Every structure is written in structure tokens, then in C-alpha cells.
Amino acid sequence: MKFLRLTIVLGAMSLCMSAFAQDKDMTWYVKNAPFAMPQTVIPSFPSKTFNIVDYGGVNDGHSLNTQAFDKVITACSQAGGGRVIIPPGVWLTAPIQLKSNVDLHVMRGAIVLFTPDRNLFPMIKSGSGYMVQPPVYGANLENVAITGEGIFDGSGESWRPLKKSKATEAQWKQWNKTGVVSKDGSVWWPSKEAMNGEEYLKTLKGKKDATEADYLPAKDFLRPKLVVITGSKNVLIDGPTFKNSPNFVLNPQNCVNLTIRNIQVNNEWWAQNGDGIDISASKNVVIYKCTVNAGDDGICMKSSGGKNGEAQLQNVVIADCIVYHAHGGFVIGSNTDGGMKNVFVSNCNFIGTDIGIRVKSNAGRGGLVRDIYIDNIFMHDIQDEAILFDTYYDNVGAGQDKEKVKNVATDKVPEFCNFYISNVVCNKAETAFSITGLPEMPVHNLEFKNVVISAKDGFVSKDASNISLKNVKIITDANPVFKTVSSKNINVQ
Template sequence: MKTLCFVLACFLLTGARAQDKSEARSTAGDVRSAQDYVRAAPFPMALPALPELRQGIFLITDFGAIGDGQALNTAAFSKAIAACTQAGGGRVIVPPGLWLTGPIRLASNVNLEVQRGALIQFTRDRTQYPPQGSNPTPLVYGENLHDVAITGGGILDGGGDAWRPVKKEKVTDAQWKAMLASGGTLSNNNTVWWPGTEAKDYRPYMINLVGCTRVLFKDVTFRNSPKFVVDPNKCTDLTLDGINVFNEYYAQNGDGIDISACKNVLLYHCNVSAGDDGICMKSSGDWMTAPDSAALENVVIAGCHVYHAHGGFVIGSNTDGGMRRIFVTDCDYVGTDIGIRVKSNAGRGGLVREVYVDNIFMTDIVHEAISFNTYYEDMPAGADPNKRTAPKPGKTPIFTGFHISNVYCRGAAQAIALTGLPEMPVHGIYFDRVRISARTGLTTKDARDIFLRRVSITTEQGVPLKPEHPDDIRVVE
């Protein structure tokens, strides 16, 4: 077993400031309020504005809803939301019960309050989800709304097992046999099972809000989604507070929380277990037209737990809209494939900078504790892994200005892997107070200006540090 400790001679000023704030939190005791986390961010940001909602109450049972798990309540939900909107807004109450429904279309000034004991079960009848573009209607959706919320201690179940393909390699023999016995369709190579009558990837998102302002998700549980679970896109002033997201570990494309091209975002005390990325930042657009801005910016992720997922905190793969001012702190990742995962490729990339990751605790990470990968490629269900496509030219990923501090990991296949492109190396990455035990250590390929300060890597095999070139990493023992 080999251990490597480094002390960095020079450290970027902004990184040092972020470190000072971390130390202030640790000496001040438990600082856990959302306001304190936002204030601790190493960039100026205010708490996202919350929805302004009236107190009117609209009980779905007053509009014909029956909570027996048999009656279809799509119309009742629609009528209750319409009445709430017509009255100027308020709370659409889902009381305890089992509420079967098709898609729910939200509206401005509406809080869908799913009370503890309430279980919204989305029907597995595919005919209830008519096409919207190239996908079926999302389970819960809205566009260009303002002042909208989903709250309460209840559960929304997406019935995703009626939609999702399953790769044989991801399930046990008993599970695979049960799926085959239930019907469905096999891929040509018999390695992917589809629940429908054809091998076609046609699935709705679960929660899909686009272009909305002042959005709140609080205390609810979202589970068993056909595809991505919580997927806000191009939203401003977005708060996710104390929500639980659960998809089966074998859920194909079952991302937990995807924040796509949003601004002024707080994820606070959320719990995620997913079949794909846990908490993921995405961004699409043309950042070159405004180099001082980004499609995704001002994001604070604090006090969150991620269990099974492809990555605990993830950036990408779509980064071409640009990202900046992201602060991740006080989070735990247990058993994720990768802990901190930054990914993109030529054709999907853009400028990602001003990312601060601090106070992260990880254990039993399957692959890398920390990974930067600019050769990421989607592998849809049924795709031949031997027929990978070449990356598209243009839209080059630029990963720079990352500050990763106070990260502790016990158990990983590899400590850190940094892989850039020959034409655009990963660069300007700062590590401070990082301690990792792993089978292998730190490697670089097309990476430069990687700074290590107070870093300890303990390996079972090989040397703790194996850069492609000796000067890729700037360290002093």
C-alpha cells in the first residue's frame, strides 16, 4: 500500500476564499439553513425567490376524484387545477388515498399539495399519454409558468416499469426470467428486454417544467419514472427542498434530478437513488454569443445524499450552453458508480467554470472517486458497444476553474482520472484537502495546470500519482 501526500506552493485566490468559508462553517458549529448555505457560496447569490401563492383550497375529491386506485382521475385533477387558476391560485389538495391518473398539466399560481398518505399512481396505459413532439406527454408538465409548486409528504409513482427497457447485465437471473415471463420484446442480441410489443425507446419524462419562474418542490417523493425523474429546463428561481427521488438501480436513463439550463437554483437536503446520474447539471445553447454568461448559473447544492447512481454530483454531458457559479457542499455519496463526475465530448461541449465542490464524503465508489472525461458517449439500450461513433467536431468541452476541497473517500477503484482533449486539455483544476483510498491513484491524459494542496492518496496497486507528463501536475512535497 502506498500513500502520497502533496502540498501546493501556490493556490488560486478564489479557491483560498472558498476554503476560508469552509473553515468558518466547521468552527461555527452546524450551519444548515438554506440561507446560510447560499451566503457561504464563493460567488454572490441570493436565495431563489419562492412562489407567491394564495391560500385558496381546492380538494380534488370535490371535482370527482376517487382514491381507490381503480378510478382514473385525470379529469378530476384537470378540473381542480382549472378552478384554482380561475380563482387566482391556491392549493390543489391531494388527500390520503391511492389516486390513479394520467398526465397532470400544472398551471401558474398553483401548489399541487400531495399530502402525507397520498399516493398518486400514474396509469400504465400508454394511450393516456399522447405524443408531444418526439416523446409522450410527460407525467407532470408545464411551460412558461410562474409561481408553481409541488409540495407535501406524499408520493408520486410514475409506473416506469411499464415503459423502461432493461439490460440483462443489470438484473439478477430471477428478475430477468420474471420479465421474460411477463411478455414484452427482446432485442436482436437478446440482451435488452422491452415491456412493450416493439424494441423502441419511446418514454415520457416524469416531472418536466420548461421556461418557468419561481418553482418549488418540497418534501414530496418521486419514484419509478419512465425516464428522467425531475427535469426542470430553462427555469429561473428554482428550489428543491427535502425531496426524495427513487428509481430502480437498473432503470435505463433513470436520472434522478437533472437541472437543465436553469438559473438561481437551490437543492437543499434532497435524497436520491437512481438508475443513472444522481444530481446532474446540463446546459444547451450557444454560449459563444455571450461569453460572460452561461445558460446554467448560480446553483447551490447543499446537504444532499446520493446512493446508487452513475454519479453523485454530475456535470454533462450536454454543456454547450455553458455553466458557471456552481457550489456543492456537505453532500454524501454512498455506492455510486462515480463520486464527482464531469463529462462531455466534442459536439456537446461548452465552457464550464467557477465550480466549487466542498465537504464531500464518499464510500464504496465503484469506479473513480473524481472523474473528468471528455470522451463520453451515450450507449442507448440495445446499442452495440463495439460500434461506437466518432465524436462530432465543434462544441469543444472546456473544463476549467474547478475548486475541489475537503473531499474524503474510503474505497474506490481509482482515486482521480482527468481526461481532456488534445486540442483542449482539462486545465485549471484545484484540489485542496482531499483524502482518498483507492485501488489505483491519480492519472492524467491531456490535462495541465492541475494543482494539489494537502492531498493524500492511498493506493493498493501502483504509484499514487501517474500523470501523462510530469509537468501536468504542480505539486511540492
């Protein structure tokens, strides 16, 4: 075994980490962020309670409770707000619409089970087109919460495609009793409409007056995300388990003052596009003490629609989280064209993820991502790269061939700079560091400090500049340890 020692003092590093290893609450992380992090506003609610049972709810797992959810949430909101109680039981329902000043409290023992009947999910307006209404949805709200220790089950198996390569023989046999299989036999789809939906949507491009009826043939393909709260202020998600989503699990969009804490996310590893927590273009965000299993990225930052050069995603603190299976533990991208800054990730574990720290984008959906601070990250059994920067990311969907997905865009070029990554330990990875920029925009100004990684391959870079490695140790048999192409100012101390 060859050791690359870069002036590291392991004793000092251990002392640093042991000093950090003290219980710290959410407030501590916010106050000690390496930028001026605003204190997020946690919504508060009147003490009034509204029980779904009093509004016709039945918890037998067979009675449809869509109207009962609507009635109790509406009554609570119209009364000035309060807590909606969902007691133990199995509450079958179609989509739930959230409202301002309502705390949807799902008690331990309660399962909110979304119907597998896709016909009961309406289409709603989304930008210039339409989308399927998410199982839990709220738009333009203020003071809203989802709390309790209950479970939300999205019945995702009724929506998602399944790649044969990801299925066991028993799964593939069971899935084939319904739905359809692609011509090449590689992907199962829940319906012909789902399988053909992507091609059908191409016929609507440029059609400015497309109606809901125009989008209906692609409805099964447009599978919804489990929880979407958009354009809202003072949002709290605290306690529940979210599982089996048709698409992403949690996807807050354009929110201000968002707190997600003490939740469990569980999508199967083979769940297509089954991201865990995806934050889109939001500000003043805290993600604290969450545990994620995902079929795609674990905890991910996204940003689109930038205006006047202002970063659309900023002031984010992520702490004390665990990500098990996922394509990445902490992830940025792929869409970063809205810009990002001021993100602090601290004291997290990534175990068995494909990639540990994953930063990705490509020309056509990239933007400026800067001032990212990642500290005290402890990883084990990472399948590919422990730390990855990739500006050639290809988003390949089910049934697509990666070789046919080409990056032809010349605008929205990603720029990754001013990353500060420190106090990282990774036991077992395929590659320690992989950094790939663009010739016209290298990945630049990265600082790695107090890092220990054991991996088959060491440090690989292309089109990168001004990379600082201080007290870094790569344990590897690779020779050479450093493989650089079109890279400059790689400073090893």
C-alpha cells in the first residue's frame, strides 16, 4: 500500500475533529455558519385543532379521504389557522392541497397512502405548460407546516418506470404482470402513455396555446414529485417519514425561510429519479438531522431562473444528516443557471452512496456557484468518487442511451469556484478526487484541508486551476497518484 503524505499531522487532525464532536443544536449551526446566515423564521400556529375524523375521514385503508382532507384543511385555514390532526390509521387519498397557517400533523401510527389510481391526479398549470398535481402540494403560502411522526407513502410503483438492469428476477417477473415493456426489453413502464410520453411532448414544443387536454396523453409520463411547496414563506417540515415517491421526494421551490428537520426519506435504490431532498432556488434554508435513502441524489441543491445576477439559491445550512444509498450524499446541480452561494454543510455521514460530495452541471444549464463550505464529513464505502466536480453531466432518463445525449449548448456555462472543503474522512472509494472543468471555464479556487481518503485511484483533474490541498492524505496503490490534464496551480502543502 502506497501512502501519499502531504505534510499531514494526523494527531492534530484528530484533535480538531474530536473538539468538534460535541452535540450542537440547529441554532448553533446557524450562528456559526461561515457567512452571515439569517435566522430562519419557524412558523407558529394558533392552538386550535381540527381532527380529520370530524370531517368524514375514515382510516380503513380503502375509503378515499380526498374530500375529508380538503374539508379539514380548509376549515382550519378559514378559522385563522391551527393544527390539522391525522390520527393513527391508513388514510387513502388523492392529492392534498396545503393552505396558509395550517400545520398538517400526522401522528405516529398514521399512514397517508396516496392512491395508485393515476386518474385521480388532476393536471394543473405549471409555467407555460401543465404538470400532474403532486400528492402534497402548496403554492404561494405563508406559515405552513407538515409535522408529526407519521408516514407519507406516494405509491410510486404505479408511476415510475423500472430498468431491468436494476430489478431482481422476481421483481421483473412481478412488474411484467401489468404495464408494458420497451421494444428492446430494457425498461418496464406502467402504461403505453408513460412509455411514449417523452416523444409525445416533443410535438407540443412551440405550441404557445397548448391546453390541459393537449398534455393529457403525456400524463402518465409526467409523474409527480411527492411533496412540492412553491413560492412560499415560513415553511416547516418536521418529523414524518416520506417514502415511495413517483419522482423526487421533497422539492421545495422558491421558498424563503424553510426548515426541514428530523425527517426520514426512503425511496428504493432502483427508484428512477427518486431524489431525496431537492431544494430549488430557495433562501434561508436549514436541513437538520435528516436521514435519506434515495434512488437518485440524496440531499441536492438546484437553482434556475436567475435575475440581475443574484444567486437564486443562497443561505443554506445542512447539518447532522445521514445519507445511505443515493447517487450522491451532498449534491449540487445539475441545473445551476440561477446561481448559488453561501451553503454550509457540516457533520454529515454518507454511507454506501455512489458519490460522496457531488458537484455537477453542464453547458446549457450552468451558472455561478461560489462560497460553498463543507466541513466534518465522514464517509464509508463510496462506490465511485469521494469528491467529484463534473461540468459534463449528462441527464440520461429511462430508456435513453447516454452516448446519444450530447451537450451542444453554448450558453449558461457552469462556473464552480470558492469551495472550502475541510475535515473529511472517507474509508474506501473508487477515486479520491475527480475534478473536470470546461476549457473556457475551468473549475477554480478550491481549498481542501485536513482530508483523509482511501481509494483505488488518487487525484484526477482536467481543466482545473488554483487548487489548494493542505494536510491531505490519499491512501492508494495508484501510480502516479496525481493525474492532471490542462490543469495549473495545483498547490500541495
